Amino acid sequence: MTCSLCGSEVGESFSGTEGIKLHRCSNCWLVFKDPELQPSAEEEEYRYAQHNNSDDCPGYRDFLNQALEPTLPYLDFGMEGLDFGCGPNPVLARMLDEAGYSCTYYDPFFFPDLPDDRQDFIMATECFEHFFAPAAEMKLLTALLRPHGTLTVMTHRWDEETDFSNWWYLRDPTHVSFFHRKTFDYLCSRFGYQVEEVPGDKVIVLRKMVVV
Ligand SMILES: [Zn+2]
Numbered sequence: 001m002t003c004s005l006c007g008s009e010v011g012e013s014f015s016g017t018e019g020i021k022l023h024r025c026s027n028c029w030l031v032f033k034d035p036e037l038q039p040s041a042e043e044e045e046y047r048y049a050q051h052n053n054s055d056d057c058p059g060y061r062d063f064l065n066q067a068l069e070p071t072l073p074y075l076d077f078g079m080e081g082l083d084f085g086c087g088p089n090p091v092l093a094r095m096l097d098e099a100g101y102s103c104t105y106y107d108p109f110f111f112p113d114l115p116d117d118r119q120d121f122i123m124a125t126e127c128f129e130h131f132f133a134p135a136a137e138m139k140l141l142t143a144l145l146r147p148h149g150t151l152t153v154m155t156h157r158w159d160e161e162t163d164f165s166n167w168w169y170l171r172d173p174t175h176v177s178f179f180h181r182k183t184f185d186y187l188c189s190r191f192g193y194q195v196e197e198v199p200g201d202k203v204i205v206l207r208k209m210v211v212v
Pocket of ligand 1: 003004005006007008025026027028030
């Protein structure tokens with residue numbers, strides 16, 4: 001089995017929650033579901049449409065604030081950003097607009113038009129775990145971001161304490177890729193980022209370096 005991120009031959013395969021077949025890459029530390037378990041596009045769209053979080057739901061805003069608050073110190077007024085993988089209701093983009101930043105949004109199912117210009121910042125909340133092809137998605141994100149721009153990622157990372165045999169995060173059939181803190185070090189070195197901040201076990205703020 002080849003790693004869906006770095007292309008290395010995966011050394012370890014094992015069963016997770018409910019017998020879900022998983023692979024763990026010893027090179028980039030990505031854990032991913034067996035490709036046979038990837039949902040169809042129809043199943044994905046159906047499930048995402050069910051996640052229609054209303055923006056007047058305070059709980060959902062609190063959830064998104066976990067990514068927004070650590071990002072704000074890196075933003076200046078007038079900056080333009082992108083809510084990448086926003087789902088059917090771009091709540092985070094609205095929260096950014098309210099905070100004084102211009103924010104557009106993109107979702108391959110619901111808002112499939114990408115912005116023409118490169119962005120000052122990109123927010124990717126609860127979308128990395130859905131990536132079938134994380135390297136291709138990182139390439140796209142990097143192309144969309146200006147040099148020195150920030151990329152904030154929120155996804156539940158696994159660590160040495162994670163019990164894959166009983167991890168709720170695996171149960172959603174659209175969750176297919178699981179990142180370790182070290183996976184982000186791999187992403188940084190391959191795609192030219194540095195880690196700015198790691199608040200908690202879900203959020204990481206990366207900065208795109210200028211390649212000289
Ligand atoms: Zn790998």
